[in-house]
Amino acid sequence: xxxxxxxxxxxxxxxxxxxxxxxxxxxxxxxxxxxxxxxxxxxxxxxxxxxxxxxxxxxxxxxxxxxxxxxxxxxxxxxxxxxxxxxxxxxxxxxxxxxxxxxxxxxxxxxxxxxxxxxxxxxxxxxxxxxxxxxxxxxxxxxxxxxxxxxxxxxxxxxxxxxxxxxxxxxxxxxxxxxxxxxxxxxxxxxxxxxxxxxxxxxxxxxxxxxxx
Numbered sequence: 001x002x003x004x005x006x007x008x009x010x011x012x013x014x015x016x017x018x019x020x021x022x023x024x025x026x027x028x029x030x031x032x033x034x035x036x037x038x039x040x041x042x043x044x045x046x047x048x049x050x051x052x053x054x055x056x057x058x059x060x061x062x063x064x065x066x067x068x069x070x071x072x073x074x075x076x077x078x079x080x081x082x083x084x085x086x087x088x089x090x091x092x093x094x095x096x097x098x099x100x101x102x103x104x105x106x107x108x109x110x111x112x113x114x115x116x117x118x119x120x121x122x123x124x125x126x127x128x129x130x131x132x133x134x135x136x137x138x139x140x141x142x143x144x145x146x147x148x149x150x151x152x153x154x155x156x157x158x159x160x161x162x163x164x165x166x167x168x169x170x171x172x173x174x175x176x177x178x179x180x181x182x183x184x185x186x187x188x189x190x191x192x193x194x195x196x197x198x199x200x201x202x203x204x205x206x207x208x209x210x211x212x213x
Contacts, residue, residue: 026083026084026085026209027083027205027206027207027208027209028083028085028206029101029102030085030100030101030102030103031076031079031080031083031085031088031102031103032103032104032105032106033076033088033103033104033105033106033107034106034107035076035106035107035111036107036108036109036110036111037069037107037109037110037181037182038074038075038107038182038183039074039075039076039105039107040067040068040069040090040105040107040108040109041066041067041068041074041076041077041087041088041090041105041107042067042068042090042092042093042105043090043091043092043093043105043106043107043108043109044067044108044109044110045067046090046092046093047092051067051109052065052067052068052069052161052162053065053067054162055162056071056147056161056162056168057069057070057071057161057162058070058071058072059071059072059168060072060172060173060184060185061073061185069109069178069179069181069182070178070182070183070184070185070188071146071147071172071178071184071185072172072184072185072188073185073188073189074185074188075188075191075192075195076088076105076107077188078188078189078192078193078196078212079192079195079196080103081210081212082192082196082208082209082210082211082212083208083209083210084208084209084210085102085103086102088102088103088104088105089103089104089105090104090105091104091105091106142176142177143176143177144175144177145161145175145177145178145179145180146168146169146172146175146177146178146179146184147161147162147166147167147168147169147172147178147179148160148161148166148167148179148180149163149165149166149167153177153180154167154169154177155179155180160179160180161178161179161180162179172184172185172186173185173186174186175187189212192212193212196208196212197211197212
């Protein structure tokens with residue numbers, strides 16, 4: 001069984017290749033994700049139920065707070081959808097005997113990444129970390145946060161996203177920055193496309209079952 005590892009930004013995915021002779025096999029039969037808030041889909045919220053539990057988090061895709069620090073889906077969500085896999089169960093919400101054959105999400109908001117020199121010593125390529133959204137970001141607003149309040153970038157410690165006085169931009173799909181440290185669903189879609197369809201994954205990933213749209 002092949003194992004495919006990608007390090008990009010501050011998250012890592014372990015892909016288990018499908019070696020079964022199914023009539024219509026999936027490119028990968030499981031994904032195990034490690035990372036921080038960029039790919040945390042509920043682990044931190046298990047220990048801290050108020051993070052994030054209020055609108056406008058999750059408003060674009062899920063239409064309600066989804067324990068994701070964005071307005072919608074994360075990179076991980078787009079990747080599992082592209083490969084025909086279900087959204088991953090979070091490690092801290094697993095129950096005894098629960099099936100994890102399709103993968104698990106270990107990401108936890110606030111986690112730190114290994115120094116790149118340590119990864120290089122283990123022959124793990126980290127070139128993807130050098131890429132930016134410039135290759136396909138188009139006319140997206142680059143710096144100003146969609147959610148928050150303050151100048152010049154729509155941010156302040158006094159009025160974080162989700163607080164009573166914070167404002168939300170009219171069209172998150174035209175922004176890269178969601179709340180300061182986190183991106184919008186639109187930005188995560190671009191990163192996921194760059195990983196799955198190229199050019200920022202090294203080595204390249206297997207062709208997906210579905211296109212990221």
